Amino acid sequence: MxxxxxxxxxxxxxxxxxxxxxxxxxxxxxxxxxxxxxxxxxxxxxxxxxxxxxxxxxxxxxxxxxxxxxxxxxxxxxxxxxxxxxxxxxxxxxxxxxxxDPVGVLRETQKMAKARIQRVSDAIDKVKGKMRILRETTEGFRRDQQKLKEETLWMQQHGKSQLEINSHAMKIGRLEESIGRLSTAYQQINGVADKLDHAFETLTVMNSNIDFEIDLQEKEYAAANAAHEAWSALRSAFAGNTGMDQMRVATLTYMADDYNNKMGQIDSFVNDSEKYIAAADMQNDMYAEKGLKLLEKLNSQTFDLDISPRLQTPAVVPSTANVVDFSHYKN
Structure with missing residues (x-):
């Protein structure tokens, strides 16, 4: 095998x-x-x-x-x-x-191997069933032979006819021959069955070893595939992707160009704003200078800070001569 x-x-x-x-x-x-x-x-x-x-x-x-x-x-x-x-x-x-899927192929071959082993087991069981039939038939013949012997002995003791005695004797002889043939066949088939059992045990051990080897191969293959996928991913990461690299370079180039454009626009805005800033600074300086001169003038004059006499004098209704006409300032 x-x-x-x-x-x-x-x-x-x-x-x-x-x-x-x-x-x-x-x-x-x-x-x-x-x-x-x-x-x-x-x-x-x-x-x-x-x-x-x-x-x-x-x-x-x-x-x-x-x-x-x-x-x-x-x-x-x-x-x-x-x-x-x-x-x-x-x-x-x-x-x-x-x-x-090599592991799947191995599993499928093992399924077929187990199916063949099952057929062998069924065939061996069939052989053992036939052996059981031989043994039971032999035992039945022996019982029949023993019964015929007892009947023959009884007929001899009771003076039965010789024809019946000879008929029983013939049956006993045929049963003896059949028992011998069946016993020989049983012994031969029993020897074959022993060899079949031994061969079946060997086949079962071989199949178990193959199952064990497939399990080991599957684990080794899975580990190798995982390592291969990891290294492939790492190599792809090192090598990069052409499309991603082009997109990255294009994006960085756009950002650099946009940065330069915006910095140029900022410089242009600053240059355009300098004249307005200078005019505003000059106007502020002029107003500040006028304010300082006014403060100096006010500081140089003396003021009477005693306001009590003015509070005691009756209120004087201002005359129309002193009224200032603001109508000429309109429009």
């Missing part, structure tokens, strides 16, 4: 490219390419025939054909490289459409 499993695993590893999913994609793409090349050759053949009428073009096409024959048939280096590139392209195309 172990050798068969090993051989199956080796065959699985050694299967050709065309037996895989990417091989199926390669068949479809290859058929399409050959069809396209044939159609193009059919359409271009008249033009090529016209070109071949010229000796120079004929020599060029001949040299090209010889070169292609050499690099594709005689020298296998380029052919192998092209074949490898084709396989990689088909693999990338296939798994860009179909998500490849």
């Amino acid at each position: 172990a050798n068969e499993l090993t051989t199956s695993a080796v065959r699985q590893r050694a299967r050709s490219f065309w037996d895989t999913r990417e091989g199926t994609t390669g068949m479809i793409v290859g058929a399409g390419l050959f069809g396209a090349i044939g159609w193009a050759a059919y359409k271009l053949m008249p033009y090529i025939a016209n070109l071949l009428e010229n000796t120079v073009y004929a020599l060029l096409f001949g040299a090209l054909a010889v070169g292609l024959f050499y690099v594709l048939v005689i020298d296998s280096t380029l052919r192998n490289r092209l074949w490898l590139i084709y396989q990689l392209l088909m693999r990338a195309l296939t798994y860009s459409i179909i998500r490849y």
